[in-house]
Each structure stands twice: as structure tokens, then as C-alpha cells.
Amino acid sequence: MPELPEVETIARGVDARVRGDRIAEAWFSTYREPFKTPAERQAKGLEGRSFLAVHRTGKHIVCELSAAQWTPQSAADGARPAPDAQWIVHLGMTGRLLLTTPNEAVVKHTHARLRLESGREIRFVDPRRFGRLEFRELKAGDGFRGAGQEPLTIDAASFRSLFRGRKLAIKAALLNQSLLTGVGNIYADESLFRAGIRPRRQAGLLTRTELERLRKELSVVLEHAIQLGGSSVSDYVDANGVRGFFQLEHCVYMRTGEPCRRCRTPIKRILLAGRGTHFCPTCQV
């Protein structure tokens, strides 16, 4: 489900609710697939640790943890301990991270439950099991880092250099997480529409002007989507179970055959890099 705006929305929601809270007990399902770290090791590492902060890196939700006791209300910022571990959540296609109470019914495909001392509970639910959970102890401040650059902060020159000399289609390049991190199928299609660029165009042959337009439009569309709480295409909800509204603003994604919002030409769907790809044959050249 989740691309940068959805992950950002979820991370913010979780952060606001769990800062300073301590994990009393961690439970994991017996499925092996979602765990990059074995369940027992994750549970052991998580139990007793407190949340310092939760933030987004690319499509990953990164929870900064500390074994030291810490209460945000009573401690000055300087007194906040350095993180000594991280819990890293990748939601895959259908993953959800929900804040609940312990007595709420446990839905099918729940793979992790973290009971917190405040009485809240964090649940990881993922029907397709493409999501991944990882626990890592931090050695000398070497936190998790995505391979690619953040699309919201990258400058024009760095953005251009990502695509220089590349023969693959610009859409495929946008989806490559070791170039840019956080862009997925929805926002690749939407940003290319807004920049007026066909998805099949060779990345290395785009002009400087086109690339700068793409960088700006990508940033604008991601920011706008964050404002609206992300896109709820099927069952995406934020940490509080609230749906996003950006799907109402989609210009091309999943609008095959519907009229372009700008020129009324029917939106076309092709297969590119194995993904459904949507564009306006008139507005995008």
C-alpha cells in the first residue's frame, strides 16, 4: 500500500502517540516471512525499551529506541538518551501499523503486537506478507539509512545526476529505490503526468528542463498527498485507522479510460517494469 506520503502519515501518527512509552511485551506470529530478524530476537530486544521517536526514511518506518528510562514531559531535550536500537518496519504492499487497545479484536493476518506500558498496543497487520520487520542494535550511531536519496530534499544537480546515462525508462528509474527512495507506483505515475513526461521516455535522454520539472512536481505531489493523509486505494488507513484522501486527487493512477482532467483524452494504461502504468497520451510527451 504505502509509498512515501502514506508512510510519513503513519510514522507521524505513531510518533505522536508512543514517544516515551515503554514496550512491556512483544508478540510475533509464527510466520517467518515478515521477519528480517528472528521473532525471538526481536521480542527480546523490544521488551523493556522505550520509544524516543518514530520517523520515516524512504518507505521505512524507523522507531528509535532506548533501554534507558525516559519520560518526554519530565526531561529536557538535552536529557534525552541516545538511541541504542531501532525497530524498522516496511509495510510492503498491504502492511498496516495500527494503534489499538489490547482488548480490541485481533484481526486476521496480525503478525506482531507490542503491548505498551501506557495501555496502548501497536499491531502489525499484513495479509500478503510482503512487509518486513527488523530489529537492530545500534553501534556508535550507525542508524538505518535507505540506499537512495530523499525526493523531498534532493537538489536539482543531484537529481539530474541520478538519471544521467541511464537507458531505462524514467518510470522504472523513479521506482528504483537505490536512486530515489520512497516513490512507488502511484506517485511515479502522478508526478510524470504533472511534469508532462511519458513514462517510457529513456531516463538519460530527458532534458535538464524536463528533469527539473519532474523534481518539482514530484515534490509538490508528495507534499500535497502528505497534507491529505496519503492515498487510500483499497484499505489503507493511518495509525489511528483513518483513511487518506489523496486518491480523490489522482490524475492518472487507476483512471484507465476516464477522461484526462486537463484535456479529456481517455487515460491509457500500459505495462512497464511489470507494473500497471497510467498516463495521458495528449498531455505527456
Added chain:
DNA sequence: CATTTCACCTGGTGGC
């Protein structure tokens, strides 16, 4: 190395 294809999963939808 760069690029493409496919497997990994479950569930929803639409055609017959």
C-alpha cells in the same frame, strides 16, 4: 555493472 523478469502472498473484482 545495468536492466529485466519473476516469485513471493492473499484477497477483491468482474466475466462466464
Added chain:
DNA sequence: TGCCACCAGGTGAAAT
């Protein structure tokens, strides 16, 4: 109602 094909927000391994 059932069966089946196809589609879905992602990625990483294997093939080219």
C-alpha cells in the same frame, strides 16, 4: 453461487 483469470501501494533474487 461457483470457478477462474487477472489485478493490486513492493522488493530482492535470478536471469539476461
